[in-house]
Amino acid sequence: MRLVSDKTVGRLSLYRRLLSGLRQSPAQGIYSHELASLSGTTSAQVRRDLMAVGCSGSPSHGYDVGQLIEAISGFLDGSESQGAALVGVGNLGRAIMTYFGGRRPNLSIVAAFDKDPYKVDRVIHGCRCHRLDELPRVAASQQIRIGIITVPAEEAQTVAELLVRSGIRAILNFAPLPIRVPDAIYVEDIDMTMSLEKVAYFARQRAAETAVRP
Amino acid sequence: MRLVSDKTVGRLSLYRRLLSGLRQSPAQGIYSHELASLSGTTSAQVRRDLMAVGCSGSPSHGYDVGQLIEAISGFLDGSESQGAALVGVGNLGRAIMTYFGGRRPNLSIVAAFDKDPYKVDRVIHGCRCHRLDELPRVAASQQIRIGIITVPAEEAQTVAELLVRSGIRAILNFAPLPIRVPDAIYVEDIDMTMSLEKVAYFARQRAAETAVRP
DNA sequence: TAGATTGTTAATCGATTAACAATC
DNA sequence: TAGATTGTTAATCGATTAACAATC
Numbered sequence: 001m002r003l004v005s006d007k008t009v010g011r012l013s014l015y016r017r018l019l020s021g022l023r024q025s026p027a028q029g030i031y032s033h034e035l036a037s038l039s040g041t042t043s044a045q046v047r048r049d050l051m052a053v054g055c056s057g058s059p060s061h062g063y064d065v066g067q068l069i070e071a072i073s074g075f076l077d078g079s080e081s082q083g084a085a086l087v088g089v090g091n092l093g094r095a096i097m098t099y100f101g102g103r104r105p106n107l108s109i110v111a112a113f114d115k116d117p118y119k120v121d122r123v124i125h126g127c128r129c130h131r132l133d134e135l136p137r138v139a140a141s142q143q144i145r146i147g148i149i150t151v152p153a154e155e156a157q158t159v160a161e162l163l164v165r166s167g168i169r170a171i172l173n174f175a176p177l178p179i180r181v182p183d184a185i186y187v188e189d190i191d192m193t194m195s196l197e198k199v200a201y202f203a204r205q206r207a208a209e210t211a212v213r214p
Numbered sequence: 215m216r217l218v219s220d221k222t223v224g225r226l227s228l229y230r231r232l233l234s235g236l237r238q239s240p241a242q243g244i245y246s247h248e249l250a251s252l253s254g255t256t257s258a259q260v261r262r263d264l265m266a267v268g269c270s271g272s273p274s275h276g277y278d279v280g281q282l283i284e285a286i287s288g289f290l291d292g293s294e295s296q297g298a299a300l301v302g303v304g305n306l307g308r309a310i311m312t313y314f315g316g317r318r319p320n321l322s323i324v325a326a327f328d329k330d331p332y333k334v335d336r337v338i339h340g341c342r343c344h345r346l347d348e349l350p351r352v353a354a355s356q357q358i359r360i361g362i363i364t365v366p367a368e369e370a371q372t373v374a375e376l377l378v379r380s381g382i383r384a385i386l387n388f389a390p391l392p393i394r395v396p397d398a399i400y401v402e403d404i405d406m407t408m409s410l411e412k413v414a415y416f417a418r419q420r421a422a423e424t425a426v427r428p
Numbered sequence: 429t430a431g432a433t434t435g436t437t438a439a440t441c442g443a444t445t446a447a448c449a450a451t452c
Numbered sequence: 453t454a455g456a457t458t459g460t461t462a463a464t465c466g467a468t469t470a471a472c473a474a475t476c
Contacts (some may be wrong), residue, residue, distance in 0.1 A: 006412065013411040017390060021367075029474085031433070040392040044469065047434070059433040060476040076411055095309035099406060107414050128302050143418040148410075153235075170417035172409055176231060178254040186416035188409045192313060195386055195402045196298070196362075197227040197290055198220065200321050202400035203359040203384035204292050206421070219443085245457070259447065261458070273457040274452040 004052045009076070011049050014039050016072045019065055029061035030068070082108030085144045085168070087159050088151035089119045089129055092174060096150055101125045109148065111138050132162070139166040147171045149179070218266045223290070225263050227255050230286045233279055234372040243275035243284070297324030299358045299382070301373050302365035303343055304332045308389060310364055315339045322361065325352050346376070361385045363393070 004012075018038045019030070032043040032050070039046070050056075050063065052074040057063035084100075086093055088108050093112070100109055112129045114120065120131050130138055138144070147163035149156055149171060156175030163171060170186040173179055176193040218226075232252045233244070246257040246264070251365070264270075264277065267289040271277035298314075300307055300323050307326070314323050326343040328334065334345050344352055352358070361377035363370055363385060370389030378387060384400040387393055390407040 006416075007467085009412050009415050010405075010408045013408045014392070014405070017407065021391075026445095033433085038392075040394075042469075043433090048468095051435075053405045057434060058476060059474090062433075068232040071283055075417055080437095082414050084414075091309040091312045095305040098305045101381065101399055102411065105365070107410065124344040145421055146410075146413055168417075169420040177235075178228070178252075180254075186413065186420055188413050190404060190406065190409055191224075191228070192310070192404065193231065194224045194227045195404055196314065196321065196360075197256060198223050199360055199386045199400065199402050200296050200298075201223050202220075203382075204296065206383040206398060207359055221443085239458095247457085256445075264443090265459075271458060272452060273450090273455095276457075322465090 008049050008052055011039065011041065011045070012053065012072050012076060015046070015049070016069060016076070019069050021073075022065060025095065026197055029057070029063055030065050031062035032057070034062070048163045070124035077106040080104045081108075082146060083142055083144050084146035084148055084172075085109070085111045085113060085135065085139055085163070085166075086127075086148040086150060087113045087132070087135070087163070088112040088149065088155075089116075089124060090150060090152075094124060096148065096174070097125045097127055101127075104184060110142055111144065113138075132159075137160055137168040139163075149173045149175050151175060153177045222263050225253065225255065225259070226267065226286050226290060227354050229263070230283060230290070231262070233286075236279060242279055243271070243277055244279050245276035246271070247329035248276070291320040295320045295322075296360060297322060297356055297358050298360035298362055298386075299323070299325045299327060299349065299353055299377070299380075300341075300362040300364060300382070301327045301346070302363060302369075303328040303330075303338060303379070304364060304366075308338060309340045310362065310388070311341055315341075324356055325358065328353075337423055346373075347378055350380040353377075353382065359383045363387045363389050365389060367391045 015035060018035065032046040036043040036046045050068065053071050055063060055068055055071045084095060089112050096111065097109055109127055112124060112127050113132050113135050114129055115132045119129050122129050145168055147168040149159055151159050153175050156173065156177055156179050160171060160179040160181055164181055164185055171181065173187055173189045176191050178189065179187060181187060229249060232249065246260040248258040250260045264282065267285050269277060269282055269285045300311060303326050311323055311326065323341055326338060326341050327346045327349050328343055329346045333343050334341050359382055361382040363373055365373050368391050370387065370391055370393050374385060374393040374395055378395055378399055385393070385395065387401055387403045388406070390405050392403065393401060395401060
């Protein structure tokens with residue numbers, strides 16, 4: 001399979017969800033401009049992304065919806081299912097566990113970790129909560145390669161290093177500070193504080209712009 | 215104030231948090247490469263961002279930390295405080311409310327909304343939960359210009375349109391589908407499903423790379 | 429056929445990076 | 453002074469956009 005960019009992978013994830021939600025007959029087609037309109041991109045962008053996963057359409061019928069879903073799934077999911085480890089069973093951590101709870105068979109949170117002894121050994125949303133120092137053992141035994149960090153900022157770096165030592169290859173980081181890991185580890189940051197402050201900035205800016213208009 | 219890009223605003227938000235966490239003497243300086251190392255960017259990037267908010271440093275002492283925090287705050291926060299409205303008081307919504315609860319006096323969630331009558335009129339994390347149809351009235355009376363969407367995907371578009379009708383200027387969207395709003399409205403998407411699927415993809419890819427190595 | 433869409437190449441755009449004189 | 457950093461301009465890079473022949 002060809003090498004694709006970070007952004008393309010993200011758009012493919014969105015395309016799949018949009019296509020799955022269509023609920024039209026399997027044989028029906030969809031044009032690139034239709035998918036572009038749904039996903040908020042351009043039709044050229046859509047065609048390029050779909051080409052990257054080996055999909056081709058026809059000028060008369062566009063792309064086959066069922067075939068697209070299958071191709072994107074084959075590209076994103078691979079052959080075997082993947083489990084993720086979540087570290088930090090606070091309010092946010094529990095919400096994330098619920099959010100991803102039993103969504104997809106190919107990708108789910110299979111183990112949670114916390115340093116708080118009161119949370120250990122409880123089952124939250126069908127997922128066992130372990131002691132933090134059991135991470136290497138559990139990650140190895142369950143072949144976990146994905147880590148999710150939902151601990152406070154000051155603990156994020158320590159947890160990141162523990163995840164890396166436990167054999168994790170990619171991290172979804174919710175802590176509001178960047179973590180430093182080896183280049184071989186993929187990190188995706190979700191910095192909600194940054195996002196809210198950006199929104200606040202542009203809300204003020206747009207409001208000022210409108211106020212100036214005659 | 216000069217016009218800055220979306221990304222610069224995000225980085226400034228991060229710089230401020232990093233600088234606030236330093237806890238060094240107010241008179242002490244910081245070099246661009248130090249801030250770059252903390253934030254995961256380059257020193258040239260840092261200098262360009264700081265120039266955008268009118269900060270200048272000296273070759274001998276770098277940038278004054280206190281002055282930087284003040285300049286970035288002046289740029290991001292503006293003169294008056296802003297309140298945000300959160301729509302969708304589910305697991306994720308409540309976690310977000312806790313997360314941003316009483317953080318900053320300049321920016322906080324001041325009202326929550328849900329269509330579920332059992333949630334209405336309760337106070338969650340010091341924040342009153344209103345009926346969804348009260349959004350226009352509450353937003354107008356409290357001059358709310360920021361909206362946060364934490365409802366399920368299928369309700370996101372309806373809620374987005376209600377927010378726009380209520381005078382909101384910028385939206386933080388947690389729903390896993392893009393929302394369609396007028397160009398004048400700023401939208402920041404946090405698509406956690408996309409992020410997790412990206413992480414899963416690269417975890418698999420990186421694992422495969424390592425496996426191939428001799 | 430006519431008309432719209434696909435696949436692919438060339439052009440554009442913006443952001444990042446490199447370079448370097450000015451500064452402390 | 454010498455050495456490192458700043459501020460600013462030029463070069464590079466990558467991604468997006470435009471263009472257009474091939475296709476149905």
